[in-house]
Amino acid sequence: MSKTTQAPKALRGVGNYIDDRFHLAKTGEKNLRKVFPNHWSFMLGEIALYSFIILLLSGVFLTLWFKPSMMEVVYDGSYERLQGVPMSEAFASTLHINFDVRGGLLMRQIHHWAALIFVASLVVHMLRVFFTGAFRKPREINWLIGIAIFTLAMVEGLFGYSLPDDLPSGMGVRILQGVMLALPLVGSYISMFLFGGEFPGEDIITRLYMLHILLIPALLLALIVAHFMILWHQKHTQYPGQQRTDKTVVGTPMFPAFAVKAGGFFFFTFAVTAGLSAFVQINPIHLFGPFTPTSITSGLQPDWYMGFMEGSLRIFPNTLDFTIPIGDGYPIVTAVLVPGLVIPGLIFGALALWPFIEQWITGDKRARNVADRPRNAPTRTALGVAGITFYGVLWLAGSNDVLSETFSIDLYLTTYIFRVLAIAGPIVGYIITKRICLGLQRRDRETLEHGYESGIIQQLPSGEFIEVHKESSAESTHVLKEKPALTSTALEEPETDDKGVENPDARKGMGKLRRSLAHWYTKDDVSFEGVEPFRGHHTQDEGH
Amino acid sequence: MTEKNTNDKNEAGADDERVVGTPTDTTEVVSEKTSAHSESEHDGPYLASETHHRPEEQQRRGEKLAALWFIIALLGGIGFLVSYFLFPPNAAGEPSIADPQIGQFSNMLLGGTLTLAMFGIGAGMTVWARNVMPHYEVASPYDELPSSEEEKSSFSEFFMKSADESGFTKRPLMRRTLIAAMLPLGLAPVVLLRDTGPLPGDQLKETRWVDGMRMYVEGTHRYLRAEDLENDPYGMISALPALDDEGYPHGISLVDQAKSVILLIKVPEEDWKPGMDEPVREGSDETHMNWTHQGIVAYSKICTHVGCPAALYERTTHRILCPCHQSTFDATDAAKVVFGPAHRALPQLPIGVDDEGYLVARGDFNEPTGPTFWEYRG
Numbered sequence: 012m013s014k015t016t017q018a019p020k021a022l023r024g025v026g027n028y029i030d031d032r033f034h035l036a037k038t039g040e041k042n043l044r045k046v047f048p049n050h051w052s053f054m055l056g057e058i059a060l061y062s063f064i065i066l067l068l069s070g071v072f073l074t075l076w077f078k079p080s081m082m083e084v085v086y087d088g089s090y091e092r093l094q095g096v097p098m099s100e101a102f103a104s105t106l107h108i109n110f111d112v113r114g115g116l117l118m119r120q121i122h123h124w125a126a127l128i129f130v131a132s133l134v135v136h137m138l139r140v141f142f143t144g145a146f147r148k149p150r151e152i153n154w155l156i157g158i159a160i161f162t163l164a165m166v167e168g169l170f171g172y173s174l175p176d177d178l179p180s181g182m183g184v185r186i187l188q189g190v191m192l193a194l195p196l197v198g199s200y201i202s203m204f205l206f207g208g209e210f211p212g213e214d215i216i217t218r219l220y221m222l223h224i225l226l227i228p229a230l231l232l233a234l235i236v237a238h239f240m241i242l243w244h245q246k247h248t249q250y251p252g253q254q255r256t257d258k259t260v261v262g263t264p265m266f267p268a269f270a271v272k273a274g275g276f277f278f279f280t281f282a283v284t285a286g287l288s289a290f291v292q293i294n295p296i297h298l299f300g301p302f303t304p305t306s307i308t309s310g311l312q313p314d315w316y317m318g319f320m321e322g323s324l325r326i327f328p329n330t331l332d333f334t335i336p337i338g339d340g341y342p343i344v345t346a347v348l349v350p351g352l353v354i355p356g357l358i359f360g361a362l363a364l365w366p367f368i369e370q371w372i373t374g375d376k377r378a379r380n381v382a383d384r385p386r387n388a389p390t391r392t393a394l395g396v397a398g399i400t401f402y403g404v405l406w407l408a409g410s411n412d413v414l415s416e417t418f419s420i421d422l423y424l425t426t427y428i429f430r431v432l433a434i435a436g437p438i439v440g441y442i443i444t445k446r447i448c449l450g451l452q453r454r455d456r457e458t459l460e461h462g463y464e465s466g467i468i469q470q471l472p473s474g475e476f477i478e479v480h481k482e483s484s485a486e487s488t489h490v491l492k493e494k495p496a497l498t499s500t501a502l503e504e505p506e507t508d509d510k511g512v513e514n515p516d517a518r519k520g521m522g523k524l525r526r527s528l529a530h531w532y533t534k535d536d537v538s539f540e541g542v543e544p545f546r547g548h549h550t551q552d553e554g555h
Numbered sequence: 556m557t558e559k560n561t562n563d564k565n566e567a568g569a570d571d572e573r574v575v576g577t578p579t580d581t582t583e584v585v586s587e588k589t590s591a592h593s594e595s596e597h598d599g600p601y602l603a604s605e606t607h608h609r610p611e612e613q614q615r616r617g618e619k620l621a622a623l624w625f626i627i628a629l630l631g632g633i634g635f636l637v638s639y640f641l642f643p644p645n646a647a648g649e650p651s652i653a654d655p656q657i658g659q660f661s662n663m664l665l666g667g668t669l670t671l672a673m674f675g676i677g678a679g680m681t682v683w684a685r686n687v688m689p690h691y692e693v694a695s696p697y698d699e700l701p702s703s704e705e706e707k708s709s710f711s712e713f714f715m716k717s718a719d720e721s722g723f724t725k726r727p728l729m730r731r732t733l734i735a736a737m738l739p740l741g742l743a744p745v746v747l748l749r750d751t752g753p754l755p756g757d758q759l760k761e762t763r764w765v766d767g768m769r770m771y772v773e774g775t776h777r778y779l780r781a782e783d784l785e786n787d788p789y790g791m792i793s794a795l796p797a798l799d800d801e802g803y804p805h806g807i808s809l810v811d812q813a814k815s816v817i818l819l820i821k822v823p824e825e826d827w828k829p830g831m832d833e834p835v836r837e838g839s840d841e842t843h844m845n846w847t848h849q850g851i852v853a854y855s856k857i858c859t860h861v862g863c864p865a866a867l868y869e870r871t872t873h874r875i876l877c878p879c880h881q882s883t884f885d886a887t888d889a890a891k892v893v894f895g896p897a898h899r900a901l902p903q904l905p906i907g908v909d910d911e912g913y914l915v916a917r918g919d920f921n922e923p924t925g926p927t928f929w930e931y932r933g
Contacts, residue, residue, distance in 0.1 A: 015598060044600075046695040083804050089645040089653030097804030110653045111644045116662045117669070149700050182863055185813075186879065189861025189926035199755040199928045207752045209759065209810045210862070210925070214752075246697055254694055261694045264601060268684055268691050275680030282673035289666020297655070304813035305773055305793065305856060307864045309878040324861065325880045329896050339932040346896035347861060347926070380697050412878065422881060423894055 043266035048249035052139045054276060058132035061280040062125045063235060069122040070224065076112055078104040079174065079220030081213045090297055098176070098301035101216045105175040105296055120288035126168050127293075128284060130316040133161050141365075141395050143382035145248040147375070151366045153241045158363050160234050163227055165316050170223040172294075172314055176216055179311050181302025184215060186324070193347035211304060248382040253489045257380045310413055315406070319358075322408030323350035326429045358402065365394075372528045374500030386455070387494050389448035390532045393441045400440035404432045445535065452494075452537035458483060459491040462545035480545065488544050497536035499529035599689065607690040617686025621679040628675025634668035760923040760931070762796075762815040763807075764904060764916040769797040773816065776806065779914045784821040784851050789870035792819045793856060796916070814924050816856040816864065817904050819914070820886045822873060824850060828888035835903060835921040843889040846905035846921075848914070853904040854890045855924040858882055860897040862926040875901065898927040 018026070030036050047053070080100035086093050088103060089110045108115035137157060140146055146154035169187070173180045188210045192198045207214030249255050249262065263269045287293075299308075313321050329346040369391065370376070385392040407414070408429035415422040462480035469479055483491070501522075597603035609617070642661035645653040652658040702710075718724050770779045773793040784790050796815050799806040831844040846852070854875070858865045863879035873886040874893065882895035890901035902920035909915045923931045 044693075044695070046693050049692075083809075085804050089651075090655070091653075110655075110658060113639055113642065113644060113652060113661070114665050116652075116658055117665050120662070120666075182879065185862045189863075192926040192928040193861075195929055197929075199759055199930065202928075203755050203758075204748065204752040210813055211809050212752075218751075244698070245700075246695075257697065259694050259696055261692055263691050264693050268688050271680050271684045271688065275677045275684065278673045278677030278680065282670050282677055285666050285673055286670040289663050289670060304809055305795070305816040305864055307866045307878055309867065311879065321880075324896065327896055329892065329898055332898050334932075341929055342898060342927055342931065344898045344927050346898060350896075378697075378700055412881065426881065426895075 042243075043264070045243070045265045046246070046260050046262045047265065047269045048247050048255075048260060048262035050250055052143075053247060055132055055136035055139055057273060057276055058280055059129055059136055060235065060239075061277045062129040062132060062284065063231070064277070065125040065281055065284055066122060066129060067228070069118045069125065070228075072118045073108065073115075073122060074224060076104055076108050076115070077101070077174070077220075079217045081176070081211070081216050093297065093300065096301065099216065101174060101176040102296070102301045105177070109297055117285075117288055120293050121284055122171075123293045124287045124291075125284050126171060127315060128280075130161075130164050130168060133157075133164055134316075137161060137362075138395070138399070141362075142385040142392055143248065143250075144379065144388055144391065145382050146366045147379040148370065149245055149378045150241075150248070151370075153238055153245070154366055155363055156234050156238045156241070158359060160231060160238065162359055163231050163234070167223060167227045167231065168314055169317060170219045170227070173219055174216060174223060175294075175296045176302050177294075177296035177299040178302050178306065178308065179299055179313075180296075181211065181304070182307060182311060183313060183317070184219075185210065185304065186321075190347055190351035193344040193351065195341070195343060195348075211302070246380070248380055251381050251384070251490045251493055253486055255381060257378060260380065310416070312410055312413065318407075318409035319402050319405040320350065320355060320409075322405035322411070322429070323354045323433075325411055326405075326408045326426050326433065328430070354405070358398070361398065369532075372499055372501070372525065372532050373497075374529075383495070384490075386448040386451040388497070389445045389452070389535060392448050393445035396444040397437035397441040400436040401433065404429060404436045408433070449535055449537060455491050455494065456537055456539055456542060459488065459539065459544055460542050463487075482545055492539070492542075492544055494539050496538065496540070497533040499533055501525045501529040502533065601691060601693050605691060605693045607692070609686055609689065614687050617682055621682040621687065624675045624679030624682060626675075628672045628679065631668045631671030631673075631675055635665060635672060638664040638668055755930075759925070759928060762919055762924060763798060763811050764796055764815055764919050766916065766918050767909060768916045769909070769913045770794040770817070770819075770916070771797045774805075779819070780912055781849055781851060781908055781914055782912075783914075784819060785849075787821065789823075790821050791868040791870075793817070793866070794819055794853075794914075813857065813862075817853045818856045818865070818868070818875065818886075818901075819851055819853050819906075820868065820873070820875075821851050822847075822887050826873060826887045828885065830885075830888040830891055833889065835905075839921075841905070843903055846903055846917070848906045848908060851906065851914070852886065853906045853916075854884070854886065854901040855904070855920060856901075857925045858897055859892075859899045859901060859925070859927050860895070865901065 026036075078100045082100045083097055084100055084103055086096050086098050086103050086106065088094070088106055090106050093106065105119075108119060110116075140154065140157070169183065173184045188202050188206065191202045191205070194201060202210070205215070205218070206212040207218070246260050247262075249260055252261070255261050263272065312318070324347070327346050327350045331345040331349075332343065333345075334340040334342050383391075385395075408426075411425040411429060412422060414420065415425045462482050465479045465481040467479040469477055471477060482488075597606070599606050638661065641664070642650060642652050642657060645651045650657045652661045701707075715724075723730055771777060771794060772779055772783075773795050776797075776799075778797060779792065779794055784792060794817050795807055795812060798811065800808060800811075805812070827844070831847075832842050835841050835843055835846060843852075856864050856866065858877040858879070860877065860880055860882045863877050865875050865877035865882065865884065867876040867878055868874070868886070869876065875884040875886055875890065876882075877895070877897070880896055882897035883893050884890040884897070884901050885893045890903065892898075892900060899922070902922040902924050904920050905917040907915055907917045
């Protein structure tokens with residue numbers, strides 16, 4: 012232990028060979044010493060990265076046999092139950108992967124499961140970043156890249172899901188085309204160009220294949236690399252704690268510890284994906300049969316990440332549809348346009364804009380490396396929960412037929428319920444979350460002031476019972492004491508100057524809006540000012 | 556990563572000034588009580604105060620446990636290779652993965668052993684990191700992100716001087732013509748996409764139904780007669796135009812199927828609603844009722860919302876339901892929307908019988924079939 016092992020000769024040789032050409036010794040050491048803060052929630056993004064790698068590997072395997080062709084053939088392969096059935100070559104080659112390629116079914120299921128896990132981990136990772144304020148300066152651009160990755164991942168998933176050309180997947184493409192057709196003015200043109208003619212035509216699988224295996228993965232890869240390089244350069248945020256400041260990061264160094272931990276975690280991610288693929292069937296296209304535009308089955312469900320779109324298509328009523336009375340009349344199909352474009356636009360747009368809106372409200376221009384505890388930004392946290400509720404209600408609405416059947420509720424009634432929930436849910440979620448955050452803030456304040464409740468009951472000489480409060484650990488006290496006060500520069504400027512003249516900025520439209528938003532954002536915050544941390548000296552007299 | 560970056564120095568902290576192997580400031584040794592090593596022995600890459608060694612006993616157990624996991628992984632990996640060859644594909648003999656049941660077994664065995672191999676490696680590495688390696692709490696500075704004012708102004712000065720010297724700022728003719736030259740090239744990629752498909756024209760508005768065309772029961776080549784519905788007064792049959800195009804296994808392309816598939820529904824006399832007496836389209840003499848034949852009405856099967864087949868039919872209420880987004884149409888009332896998101900009624904096909912008693916179309920639909928689009932009324 013006391014003696015450092017000499018680097019093996021071969022390794023030194025390779026090292027010198029590389030360094031002679033790239034001058035990497037100094038950079039290499041610096042990067043291997045890079046520090047990663049320790050917290051489980053920082054592994055969520057890693058899951059996304061690892062499942063992306065799994066997707067690349069399994070996807071390459073699948074391309075060896077998959078034929079992206081819509082040529083209609085009569086199936087004559089190994090799977091007896093579909094022999095003699097007309098189908099596209101795409102579907103037939105997928106059956107081939109299932110029943111003639113060893114490990115083919117496994118790879119297909121790994122690919123599909125990894126896709127579900129990829130998008131799921133992206134979402135949860137993004138929620139972590141949102142709720143801890145890790146999107147704040149200097150990380151706004153990486154946040155935007157993240158949203159681009161999320162959007163592309165959804166599209167990539169939808170296109171990939173469409174490729175086998177089985178019955179449900181073809182219906183997904185049909186719905187996509189139906190949404191395109193509803194676009195005012197250009198709808199039919201866009202649809203004709205994308206499909207090479209009318210639906211379904213003979214080109215769409217080939218084109219989606221190109222997008223799915225070439226263009227979108229290339230974009231995703233580029234964005235993921237950019238995301239990673241920025242992260243590497245700026246370093247992670249960290250949760251508050253002793254020594255952890257906006258200037259200093261504390262954690263595990265890349266080499267040796269983090270490399271081994273992350274490597275192990277990659278294998279865990281792969282193991283979970285492989286385990287699911289081995290024992291939990293996913294997308295059994297041989298049971299669904301090939302796509303025909305005239306058949307359908309009830310209880311169809313898209314992959315989970317498209318569920319919110321499906322749900323909004325189901326519950327948005329047609330009562331707002333109208334026809335522009337020019338010539339023969341032109342329809343504005345709000346029942347398709349709002350769910351298909353406006354709702355995803357709202358969700359992604361709000362996500363993308365939020366860092367800039369929040370910065371505008373608070374006027375906070377400092378670089379923030381210490382993450383917020385969600386309770387310490389109650390308005391942001393409440394808004395986040397409102398967003399999750401909205402998304403979640405739409406997502407559930409996407410399976411209203413299944414819910415209706417499972418719980419024996421009238422189908423149309425579920426639609427009405429979801430319409431109400433989609434509006435009321437976020438409001439209730441906002442209010443409840445904000446109250447919970449403020450309650451937690453007050454408890455933090457109390458813990459800081461009086462110590463934590465030890466659970467020990469004492470009887471005083473007077474006969475009174477009290478619970479003994481004890482001093483929190485130095486770490487807890489530090490975290491509680493360092494709660495950042497919620498402020499906004501907008502509120503620091505006085506409304507009137509000393510001569511009683513109104514501040515022109517505060518009177519005009521945007522300035523006024525900003526002031527009222529700043530008030531809304533900060534008003535409920537529990538102030539910790541002047542709170543003296545508990546030192547264990549007033550147990551007897553102040554215990555309560 | 557600038558030259559000014561101080562990470563490499565600071566991550567090692569005060570180590571720079573210290574000869575390796577000599578003690579550090581005593582203040583840094585406070586948290587080292589749990590360490591199995593006294594400070595003077597510390598020879599690791601990071602500060603002693605940032606390195607919390609595991610006790611030797613724990614390390615020994617860790618090594619054994621990690622090795623056990625790696626052996627499990629090794630067995631899993633070997634199992635994976637074995638199970639690959641255990642189940643040959645169809646041509647190579649029994650037991651073949653072409654049988655869904657055996658394919659399922661093969662999948663579980665391949666996947667299960669792969670899981671074991673991956674999990675074993677992951678678990679072993681985690682045991683290694685948590686029991687053998689020290690626990691690190693290394694402090695390192697975040698980079699100071701904005702460059703200093705001098706650096707910024709030096710850069711900006713350099714950049715503008717160079718731009719001026721190149722002539723880009725001072726020679727507007729050259730600059731503007733260069734920008735102008737780029738514009739058509741920027742449009743080129745959009746123009747090149749023109750041939751990805753034909754213009755819509757009237758294609759979306761027309762189907763293959765013409766006056767006198769018989770209909771096949773969907774999925775067969777059997778002509779439909781009115782009597783086929785007669786025997787079942789609440790029945791519903793899905794039908795396609797009786798086409799036998801060469802080159803399609805069904806005799807009809809998917810495009811034509813998607814546009815022209817119909818639902819034939821028999822409605823008892825007393826169930827018709829007043830909506831049937833309205834004209835089939837604005838200004839037409841024909842009513843929806845005129846387009847039926849002996850209580851049989853034909854509607855497009857493709858939902859006017861986003862194009863799923865509206866394939867569910869509730870006999871007692873005569874409602875047609877699309878299972879995708881639950882648009883509901885009333886078959887006795889010109890297929891008007893009674894619930895759900897669809898924009899308009901299902902288009903209706905005029906039907907009758909020919910000399911031989913077979914059901915035929917008497918023309919095309921009253922409106923374009925399929926999802927509603929901008930110019931569908933024109």
